[in-house]
Amino acid sequence: MAQRHPREGWQAARLQxxxxxxxxxxxxxxxxxxxxxxxxxxxxxxxxxxCSNPRDTSTGGxxxxxxxxxxxxxxxGKSIADGLQPEKGATLQIYNWDAYMWKPVIQEFCDxxxxxxxxxxxxxxxxxxxxxxTGQLKFDVFFPTYDQLGKLVSAGYLMPLNKSYxxxxxxxxxxxxxxxxxxxxxQYSVPYTVYTTGIAYRRDTISDHEIRNNPNPRAMLWDPQYxxxxxxxDSERDTIxxxxxxxxxxxxxxxxxxDITKAKDALLEMIDAVNVRATINGAYLKLPQxxxxxxxxxxxxxxxxxxxxxHYTEQEFEALGYWFPADxxxxxxxxxxxxxxxxxxxxxxxxxxxxxxxxxVAMDNYSWNGYQPPQKRADVxxxxxxxxxxxxxxxxxxxxxxxxxxxxxxxxxxSDLQQxxxxxxxxxxxxxxxxxxxxxxxxxxx
Amino acid sequence: MPEAAIQETEPxxxxxxxxxxxxLREGGAWLPRWFWxxxxxxxxxxxxxxxxxxxxxxxxxxxxxxxxxxNPLPVWEPWFWTTQYVRDLWGNIFGADAFLQPTFVRxxxxxxVASAIxxxxxxxxxxxxxxxxxKYRILLLILLISPFWISYLMRMLAxxxxxxxxxxxxxxxxxxxxxxQPTAWLEGKSITVVLGLVYGYIPYMILxxxxxxxxxxxxxxxxxxxxxxxxxxxxxxxxxxxxKPAILAGLVIVALPMFGDxxxxxxxxxxxxTNMIGNLINDSVFSPGQGPLGAVLVLVLMVMxxxxxxxxxRSTTRSQETR
Numbered sequence: 001m002a003q004r005h006p007r008e009g010w011q012a013a014r015l016q017x018x019x020x021x022x023x024x025x026x027x028x029x030x031x032x033x034x035x036x037x038x039x040x041x042x043x044x045x046x047x048x049x050x051c052s053n054p055r056d057t058s059t060g061g062x063x064x065x066x067x068x069x070x071x072x073x074x075x076x077g078k079s080i081a082d083g084l085q086p087e088k089g090a091t092l093q094i095y096n097w098d099a100y101m102w103k104p105v106i107q108e109f110c111d112x113x114x115x116x117x118x119x120x121x122x123x124x125x126x127x128x129x130x131x132x133x134t135g136q137l138k139f140d141v142f143f144p145t146y147d148q149l150g151k152l153v154s155a156g157y158l159m160p161l162n163k164s165y166x167x168x169x170x171x172x173x174x175x176x177x178x179x180x181x182x183x184x185x186x187q188y189s190v191p192y193t194v195y196t197t198g199i200a201y202r203r204d205t206i207s208d209h210e211i212r213n214n215p216n217p218r219a220m221l222w223d224p225q226y227x228x229x230x231x232x233x234d235s236e237r238d239t240i241x242x243x244x245x246x247x248x249x250x251x252x253x254x255x256x257x258x259d260i261t262k263a264k265d266a267l268l269e270m271i272d273a274v275n276v277r278a279t280i281n282g283a284y285l286k287l288p289q290x291x292x293x294x295x296x297x298x299x300x301x302x303x304x305x306x307x308x309x310x311h312y313t314e315q316e317f318e319a320l321g322y323w324f325p326a327d328x329x330x331x332x333x334x335x336x337x338x339x340x341x342x343x344x345x346x347x348x349x350x351x352x353x354x355x356x357x358x359x360x361v362a363m364d365n366y367s368w369n370g371y372q373p374p375q376k377r378a379d380v381x382x383x384x385x386x387x388x389x390x391x392x393x394x395x396x397x398x399x400x401x402x403x404x405x406x407x408x409x410x411x412x413x414x415s416d417l418q419q420x421x422x423x424x425x426x427x428x429x430x431x432x433x434x435x436x437x438x439x440x441x442x443x444x445x446x
Numbered sequence: 447m448p449e450a451a452i453q454e455t456e457p458x459x460x461x462x463x464x465x466x467x468x469x470l471r472e473g474g475a476w477l478p479r480w481f482w483x484x485x486x487x488x489x490x491x492x493x494x495x496x497x498x499x500x501x502x503x504x505x506x507x508x509x510x511x512x513x514x515x516x517n518p519l520p521v522w523e524p525w526f527w528t529t530q531y532v533r534d535l536w537g538n539i540f541g542a543d544a545f546l547q548p549t550f551v552r553x554x555x556x557x558x559v560a561s562a563i564x565x566x567x568x569x570x571x572x573x574x575x576x577x578x579x580x581k582y583r584i585l586l587l588i589l590l591i592s593p594f595w596i597s598y599l600m601r602m603l604a605x606x607x608x609x610x611x612x613x614x615x616x617x618x619x620x621x622x623x624x625x626x627q628p629t630a631w632l633e634g635k636s637i638t639v640v641l642g643l644v645y646g647y648i649p650y651m652i653l654x655x656x657x658x659x660x661x662x663x664x665x666x667x668x669x670x671x672x673x674x675x676x677x678x679x680x681x682x683x684x685x686x687x688x689x690k691p692a693i694l695a696g697l698v699i700v701a702l703p704m705f706g707d708x709x710x711x712x713x714x715x716x717x718x719x720t721n722m723i724g725n726l727i728n729d730s731v732f733s734p735g736q737g738p739l740g741a742v743l744v745l746v747l748m749v750m751x752x753x754x755x756x757x758x759x760r761s762t763t764r765s766q767e768t769r
Contacts, residue, residue, distance in 0.1 A: 126734055129515045151514050228633030231716075236733065275634045277716035291610070291632065429735075436736060440538070441545040443729050445552075445718030 064428065065150060066253070067420030070181040073153045073188055079160040080346045090345040091116040092352060095132075095139035098123065102368035102390065109355045115348060132157055139340040140349035146182040146336055147426040149189060158188050159339045165350035166190060168357035174374040174414045177334075181423070189336040190353050193300065193371035194412045197238055197331040198324035200283045200297030200305070202290070208406065211323050218246035221294050222266075222273045229293035230274040231282035232267075236439040237424050239278070241331055242296050243267050252331055252424055255431030264438035271445060278443065284308060284370070288320055297322060299410040303403055304370025312397035317404060324409040331424050332416035334374065364389045366402060372412050380411050508532065508741035518737030531738040535746065546726065553722040556636070557704045560643035564651040564700050565693060567644070572655035573685075576662075590652055598646060602713045605642065606632065609714070634717025642710040647703065651696040658692030659685070691765050698758045702751055723747055 065071035094106070098121035106117050120137070122128035125145055129152070131137045144152055152158050163169060169190050170178065177191045199218065201211055211217050221230050232239045241252035243263040254260065270276045279286065283297035288305040302322045309316040324330055337356060339349040355361055362373035367388025372378075384405040391400045403410050417423070427435060506520035509527035513519045521527055538546040575586045593601060608615050609631035616628040631638045662685060670680035708724030723743065730740030 124732055126515075126517060126732060130517050133513075133515070133517070148515065155514070228630050234716075271718050275717050275719060277634050278718060279716050282716075432735060436733060439733070440726075440729070440736075441543075443718050443721060444545050444549045444726065445721050446545040446548045 064426045065182040066425045067181045067423050070184050072184040075160055076153055076156050077159055077341045079162040082164050084347045086113050086348045086351050087345040088114060090348055091118050092345055092348050093138055093140045094119045096143045102365045105361050105365045138342055138344055140343040140345050141352050142338050142340055144336055144338060149182050153188055157341055159341045159343060160187050166354040168354045172357050172359055172375055176414055177374060189338050190357060191374050192335040192337045194334045194374045195298045195300045195371055196324050196412055196416055197298055198322055200287050200295045200302040201321045202293045202319055203321040204319045205293045217323050222270050224273050226293050227274045230276050231279045231292045231295040232276055233296050234278035234280050236435055240435055241424060252422060257434055260434045260438050264441055267442040299412060300371030303410050306400050314398045317400055322407040322410040328416050331422050380413055383411050384408050504741045504744050507738055508745055510738060512735050516734035531742050535739055535742045549721055549726055556640050557701050560640045560704055561697050561701045563644045564648045568648050568651035569655060572652045572659055576656050576659035590649055606713055634715045634719055636720055638714045639711050639720045642714045643704050646710055647700040650699045654695045655692050658689055662688055691762055694758050694761060698754060705747060705751060
């Protein structure tokens with residue numbers, strides 16, 4: 001699935017860049033760019049991995065998971081026994097998106113369990129899996145997207161969880177994640193964050209009233225009056241789904257060629273109407289900096305957007321807005337944490353999963369990360385009135401709540417993820433080809 | 447050369463070669479046949495390992511397949527190759543729905559314009575540095591090379607800040623009353639991408655030109671003047687024709703990487719309207735299942751680049767022959 005990930009593409013040279021430019025760039029900006037250095041790597045790794053079996057073209061013999069066809073993953077590999085002690089003096093190997101976790105929460109875990117940690121980054125799922133395929137990467141915990149879960153399991157890369165080590169899953173997390181459609185019984189995964197895909201906008205240009213009362217707010221991204229100030233994600237699945245919904249086609253996984261053609265035409269129209277740009281950092285970084293007025297946006301991106309404004313003032317914070325349909329008819333998704341089959345510290349890894357599902361830890365992480373944890377105890381109605389830990393220690397910035405009160409649409413609710421038609425899931429190979437071709441045509445700027 | 451000498455040349459040369467070898471043996475310094483070729487071995491091995499093997503890998507991916515994770519899976523044995531991706535891409539470029547054509551045309555246009563600007567801007571600089579900078583020429587050369595101390599990425603990021611609506615470029619333009627209101631350079635403009643390419647690659651144009659202009663025999667220029675040509679005419683009739691190989695070399699050196707460039711566009715524009723072939727390749731690499739198409743694009747680009755490369759090789763060979 002060519003769906004880009006919220007945390008795709010950043011950092012690496014940020015600090016260096018900041019030193020050079022002398023201004024706050026972003027904790028996440030650079031990576032799309034830095035992708036170049038990583039570019040050669042996945043292919044080489046894929047090659048190495050492929051050497052042994054050059055004609056492994058099977059689709060893995062698993063079925064595509066959709067909310068209407070939930071999947072119970074096969075038991076591949078052994079889980080750990082009950083009641084083991086966490087490994088002492090170990091180095092926990094974390095394999096995660098860059099800048100998708102707040103370091104203090106990892107450090108506190110290590111303080112508690114007397115361990116070190118090593119955080120290996122990846123920039124997109126393809127790269128992540130290519131590295132795993134080389135067999136050289138040893139990881140204890142890994143943050144995949146759910147569309148890859150079945151394949152990762154059938155390839156034997158993940159360890160079945162022993163949930164006796166993860167009581168917080170039962171105790172703290174939204175009930176739906178005890179039995180998610182992509183992993184019935186949550187045998188291999190626990191949820192990390194949840195998010196919706198809507199529109200980020202500059203409230204100093206577009207009022208809340210204007211966008212909320214617009215009969216089709218998505219169509220505002222086609223409005224020539226915002227020409228040059230409109231962005232969409234450089235992400236095939238998200239952005240074509242966005243165009244489909246703009247046209248009133250609410251099946252965000254459609255494989256109907258006519259629908260896909262219509263969406264593609266709409267996107268091409270968008271190029272002419274507003275000279276749209278396809279970005280990965282437009283929503284959380286460039287819109288807060290004023291370069292965009294409207295941008296397709298994951299809720300977590302704009303919630304974290306206050307960290308990227310030019311000046312940390314109340315006024316600039318209040319310029320950021322998020323729209324998601326009042327009837328919640330839009331894509332909602334979640335990310336995962338898993339344990340590696342070859343984990344050197346499997347007990348510690350289980351403890352880490354449990355740690356990340358702890359209410360306080362999850363909320364602290366949220367205060368920095370912007371991506372909401374599916375915590376039962378988090379009163380979603382209170383998120384817009386409660387200040388998070390990161391804001392509390394950020395004495396250079398005015399205080400801000402987990403979700404700013406003027407963007408209540410950015411709060412994700414369990415019911416958002418239960419609308420099966422709005423979960424972007426894997427497509428059949430044929431459908432995938434249709435989407436990919438449409439996307440390539442858009443990107444070619446014909 | 448006298449006629450007799452011409453007749454003698456061939457047999458004599460052969461004799462001498464044999465005599466050389468004999469001499470080496472007799473002198474106790476017998477050298478095996480592989481001795482001198484061995485000097486080239488490191489470079490040959492280097493090329494084999496770091497060019498031929500990766501290149502074959504690209505071919506194996508282009509004619510290969512994808513794995514269960516939809517990552518590219520190279521097929522090493524040519525008899526198992528599939529041409530599916532080549533045919534797909536062919537259709538995208540020449541088929542009924544040739545949506546990639548504009549990108550190819552655009553890339554060509556950007557590169558031609560950017561290379562031309564590099565030449566027009568770079569030539570006078572190189573000329574000045576080589577001929578008139580006097581004691582400052584080394585300093586000037588260092589200054590020209592100094593941007594290389596900073597990575598291309600960083601330099602482009604710097605431009606992102608400079609070109610911002612409230613950036614220094616707009617400040618200057620506004621102060622000079624060249625524009626009435628700030629120009630939105632970064633909102634997907636072709637000119638920004640082209641100028642970005644020029645900025646990024648112009649040192650590659652200046653350096654070979656400098657090297658060549660610096661070596662032009664001044665007696666030739668003096669001869670031109672002695673024969674009554676004005677400085678302008680001397681330049682036109684002597685310097686410029688002499689620097690043709692350097693101009694060609696400079697053009698080839700800047701144009702080749704420009705064809706594959708994608709950073710510049712990604713950073714300075716991001717609009718599909720300004721996407722180049724390099725962006726298509728980059729997108730393919732990062733899209734599941736599209737890896738082989740990216741590899742085919744790489745091959746297509748290489749074939750395209752063989753044309754200017756071939757022209758360059760041919761014209762430099764010729765100019766050497768005529769010398």
